[in-house]
Amino acid sequence: MADTSNIRSAEGAARAPRQSRLRRLMRALPVIAPLxxxxxxxxxxxxxxxxxPLSVAAAATALFVLGLIGMPLAMVRGHGRRQQDRAAVIGDTLLGVSWVLFTWSVLIGIVVRLxxxxxxxxxxxxxARIVTWAVLGVTAVLLAWGYAEARRVPRVRRLxxxxxxxxxxxxxxxxxxxxxxxxxxxxxxxxxTRVCEAVNALEADLVCHTGDIADGTAERRRAQAVPLGTVRATRARVYVTGNHEYYTEAQGWVDLMDELGWEPLRNRHLLLxxxxDSLVVAGVDDVTAESSGLAGHRAHLAGALxxxxxxxxxxxxxxxxKFVDRAAAEGVDLQLSxxxxxxxxxxxHHLxxxxxxTLAGLSRHGARTLLYTSRGTGFWGPPFRVFAPSEITLLVLRSPNLPAPV
Structure with missing residues (x-):
């Protein structure tokens, strides 16, 4: 009979180098990615x-070097301990510009040249110069369009x-x-303010915010969040935390939303x-809540139901x-994320x-559970949306149990 303890030891020894290499790769990513x-x-x-000409090549190279050095420095100053908003805007914008430029340099550099x-x-x-101008032209158009898409009031998607x-x-x-x-x-x-006006025009029975309200503390972003207090619903306004709340002070956001008249569904439910007839409207903390170390914060579906x-x-x-696996196991009818x-x-989106x-839209999981995934109302970091439009979603719930017409 095989010695299973030796087998487990061998498997563990084999996994250890792989995990070590992965950790080294993740530590190197902040250097590799900008490069x-x-x-x-x-x-x-x-x-x-x-x-x-040498002068053109030298000046353009200097701009790329400036971006390579400036982007990570600005992001550290903006999102690190200093929390300098102006530096964050510069770093985030440079990240978006470099991502679009990199993507289309690769695609056009290969496809158009071929x-x-x-x-x-x-x-x-x-x-070679046709490729250069094609890359610059496509990048400029996509960045201008992507910026306008990110800053606009989202279109309403009805389903x-x-x-x-x-x-x-x-x-x-x-x-x-x-x-x-x-x-x-x-x-x-x-x-x-304009988003909230668009929401009110939809005359909702229930309005839901499924988290990632802001990047920063509730005190710091209060002025931007206050218009949420003007949102109207005939039955309820409900909110659950996202992972970004746990990067700062999640409880501060829970308290502010409660102050603004939203009901934080922290592993609990209400009846609509x-x-x-009745519908159970439940909510759970984000799956990152437990690792945040905040007392009482965790994703607890059994508690919510x-x-x-x-x-x-x-x-x-x-x-x-990805919480839908747990939702399907409990027979939830519809999850909103x-x-x-x-x-x-x-x-x-490939990453x-x-x-x-799932990336966006309606999908089925298991025998009963439907999942609707929104593309989001705002944007994170780089102020661009390219081929991924934002949305305000109107979901009209339908029953198959309507009485037959007389």
Whole structure:
């Protein structure tokens, strides 16, 4: 019979080097990422056959070096201990610019160069300069468009969702979802007011905010969040924490939302009643809550549903889509989430997909559970949204149990 303790020891010894390499890679990422983001475009635009005059090449190279040095320094000053908003805006903007420039330098540098070669268009330097101007043109257009998309009041996305267990009296219940407002270094108090006006125009029965209200403490971002107090709903306004609340002072955000008239659903539920039927509206803290060390903060679905009638349909608020595995195991009817931003800046969604089961929209999980994932109402960090539009979501709940017409 094999010695299982020796097998386990061998497996553990094999995993240890892999985990050590992964940790080393993660520690090196803050250095590797900026180098790639700035050096690849620099080479594609300046040194892949263009033969620019020395003065042009030197000046452009200096700009890339300035970005390579300035971006991480600004982000450290902006998001580190100093929390300097102006530095954060500069660092975040440079991050967005470098990501778009890197992406399209790679794509156009390969695809366009290959297409020009196949078509026999241009030779040597001429072909290389066509690639350079194509990269710069596409990048400029996408950044201008992405900035306008990020700063606009989101479009309303309406969706009818049928819940098999929903009573006829609740048919037509209007649920508005906002999430990931990310009030932050770039002041958006006016934008916040306009978003709340758009929400009020939808005449919701229930308004939900599924977390990531802001980057920063409630005291610091209060002016941007205060318009949330003007949001109207005929039944309730409910809120759950996101992971970004736990980067600062989560309890401060819970207290502020309570002050503004929103009901924080911290592992608890309420009943939404209409027409003689009831819907359980439950909420859980974000999955990062327990590791934050804050007393009483954790994602506890059993606690959220404690005392609820198991025959009633359940609408669950959970910031991250990946919580849906637990929701499906408990037979939740509909989970509302955010967190992904739809990737925010294409093609970042491929990386988001590694961590989350879905990027945006409606999906089914298990026999009963539906998940709706919003692309988010605001933006995080870089003030750009490229091929990932923000949204205010209107979900109209439908019952299959309507009485037959007479």
């Amino acid at each position: 790639l983001l700035w050096s690849v475009p620099c080479w594609v635009l300046l040194y892949s056959g263009q033969h620019w 297409a020009l070669t196949v078509a026999g268009v241009g030779q040597g330097q001429d072909r 009818d969702i049928q819940l098999p267990r929903l009573g006829a009296g609740l048919d037509g219940t209007r649920v508005v979802l906002i999430t990931d407002t990310h009030y932050g270094p770039l002041d958006r108090a006016g934008w916040s 009643e209409r027409g003689g 404690n005392g609820a009638d198991p025959d009633l349909p359940v609408l669950l608020l959970a910031h991250q889509p 955010g967190h992904t931003h739809g990737g925010q800046i294409w093609p970042f 988001v997909g590694i961590d989350q089961p």
